[in-house]
Amino acid sequence: MSGDKRILYSQEQYRWRRAGLELRRSLGRFADRSHFSWEAARAQDIYLECIDQRLLDREDYFIMERCFEWFIFDYRLNSGRTIIETYCDEYHQSLSGQEATLLQNWADSCYSLYEVTGVLPEEGLIVKDIFNPVEIKVSDVNASLSIEQGSILLMRVLQVGEEYEFSTSGLALPGRLRYPLWRKLQRDRLKLYREQKNEVQGWGDYLKERSHVINGWVMDLGISNPVSGIDMPENTLERIAILTIVNWEQVLGFIKNSAQFRLIGETNDAAGAFQEAAAAILGESYCSRARGEAEAGPGGAGGAPDYGQDTLRPVIGRLLLSTRFIIVTAVTVELLADCKDLLLRLFNKIIINGVEHCQKNSCDNPRAR
DSSP: OHHHHHHHHHHHHHHHHHHHHHHHHHHHHHHTSGGGHHHHHHHHHHHHHTSOGGGTTTTHHHHHHHHHHHHHHTOOOTTSOOHHHHHHHHHTTTOOHHHHHHHHHHHTOOEEEEEEEEEETTTEEEEEETTEEEEEEEEOHHHHHHOOTTOEEEEEEEEETTEEEEOSOOEEEOGGGHHHHHHHHHHHHHHHHHHTTOOOOOHHHHHHHHHHHHHHHHHHHHTTOGGGTOOOOGGGBOEEEEEEBSOHHHHHHHHHHOTTEEEEEEEEOTTSOEEEEEEEEEOSTTOSSOGGGGGGSTTSSSSOOOOOTTSOOOEEEEEEEOSSEEEEEESSHHHHHHHHHHHHHHTTTTBSOOSOTTTOOOOOOOOOO
């Protein structure tokens, strides 16, 4: 009997995950309406003003994913409502019970600073909001492969059924910055409400109001900006892109049989249905075959290329495959571009877009993930 309960719970959570993925896509399409074009342009100006202008060209892909996610969740339209609140207002009568619950929880969410207190290999992270010392488990196979215990993350965490997920791509910094960041935000919070001549609000209200400003500060720390006074290696930032696919079975089969990838793990639910697979993406620096051979993948003209399993190949990124998306992670914007180029060549008839999840995602990043 207890075994049956575990299966039923797993199936219920699977339905929550599917509802969450569909809702992310719907929010992206809604926010991309021409009706919001003027507001989107204004939001972009506000967001980018908080970021060091020297970063805008080199980090454009990463920045715009997070900007679009901020536009959906935190930016206040002329109506005083956010995009996600407006979506809920417009569609509340047609929402399912799961969608209504997700929207209610997500609308109240905000960026915050999370300390990684544990890493669950091929499963996710245990994180603790530094402003609310309650630990939660975030389900994210990809993050478990690339984030170290003790790191500090600037992320938005979304509740999906009984689980939690990151909304989009995030920023990761060393744990030694925990207290300096907390102190900076504490001072800014007191100054903000003093200037507004308002009573000091809770952390949630402050973080939602100042999320775009805080994002700029954390980006400064993450790219060794001398203004920050803290030298940081450039690869402390994680870059994430999300590609929508139409045939996960074909992608998984190719990954398993190609030396272009190294399968790390595969996850099924209690009923045996495929959920996720994680793999390392291998570069071609040490490969004796020409790059053109990769173009014969399942989206190209032929079958899987045979690179030879004994060839030395560098890891240039990681991917997480779900039934709807390929989530790509790399430590530099250049490597992310290389990974995307490779996947688009290999699966050009399977990938139906080549942009971030929050721009069309967002939020698996993302990017929201």
